[in-house]
Amino acid sequence: MRRLDQLLANLGYCSRRDARAWIAGGRVTVAGVVADYFGEKVDPATVQVDGEPLDRLEGLLLMLHKPTGLVCSHDSREGPSVYGLLPPRWRQRNPQITSIGRLDKDTSGLILLTDQSELVHRLTSPKHKVPKIYRATVSSDLSPALIPLFASGTLMLKDEKEPCAPAELKIIGPREAELTLTEGRYHQVRRMLASQGCEVVTLHRSRFGHLELGDLPAGQWRELPLEEFART
Numbered sequence: 001m002r003r004l005d006q007l008l009a010n011l012g013y014c015s016r017r018d019a020r021a022w023i024a025g026g027r028v029t030v031a032g033v034v035a036d037y038f039g040e041k042v043d044p045a046t047v048q049v050d051g052e053p054l055d056r057l058e059g060l061l062l063m064l065h066k067p068t069g070l071v072c073s074h075d076s077r078e079g080p081s082v083y084g085l086l087p088p089r090w091r092q093r094n095p096q097i098t099s100i101g102r103l104d105k106d107t108s109g110l111i112l113l114t115d116q117s118e119l120v121h122r123l124t125s126p127k128h129k130v131p132k133i134y135r136a137t138v139s140s141d142l143s144p145a146l147i148p149l150f151a152s153g154t155l156m157l158k159d160e161k162e163p164c165a166p167a168e169l170k171i172i173g174p175r176e177a178e179l180t181l182t183e184g185r186y187h188q189v190r191r192m193l194a195s196q197g198c199e200v201v202t203l204h205r206s207r208f209g210h211l212e213l214g215d216l217p218a219g220q221w222r223e224l225p226l227e228e229f230a231r232t
């Protein structure tokens with residue numbers, strides 16, 4: 001059971017103050033009856049606003065094709081973010097919708113967003129070794145010697161205490177490669193390649209775990225069932 005005004009505020013409908021006005025205005029029903037007390041404890045599944053059941057009551061999981069130029073931070077000082085691509089009501093939710101890991105501003109591709117903090121922790125924990133596939137173009141020719149080096153689990157990055165976990169590198173063209181990582185350190189792909197003299201020019205993530213971006217256009221998202229990453 002949840003307090004009615006708080007429920008509407010947490011789902012991003014309006015502020016708690018406005019919820020009181022909505023309720024006084026007869027816009028909210030509980031089990032088919034017009035609500036008259038904003039502090040009532042209600043079963044959320046029985047609440048309707050303007051005749052509609054509550055939006056995404058159980059939570060949200062989204063796959064977004066992040067375009068370059070947007071950040072994954074909620075801090076507006078860092079510039080325009082991926083959250084600006086979501087419906088305004090979703091941006092007001094509490095718990096807030098957040099990315100599962102991050103992609104840099106200059107990286108495009110698959111990013112998952114959710115309001116389920118347990119999922120964020122589980123899928124970003126290095127312990128779970130979720131494979132992520134990146135396609136990179138670089139500024140100088142790639143040496144085949146990078147393949148065993150990245151696979152060895154011995155590559156040390158500057159200012160890190162542990163070597164990178166084994167990563168699979170496929171060389172696709174003289175200056176193009178696909179890299180599969182099971183961890184998510186800060187700027188990891190760029191730093192791994194830069195450590196071997198290859199500056200990343202473009203970077204795109206095509207896959208996260210078993211999920212592929214497919215033909216989802218840049219800037220678009222689609223909802224996934226919350227059970228997509230059910231515990232096995």
Ligand code: URA
Nearest residue numbers: 103104187188189190
């Ligand atoms: N590695 C990077 O360098 N950048 C990303 O956005 C993701 C992985």
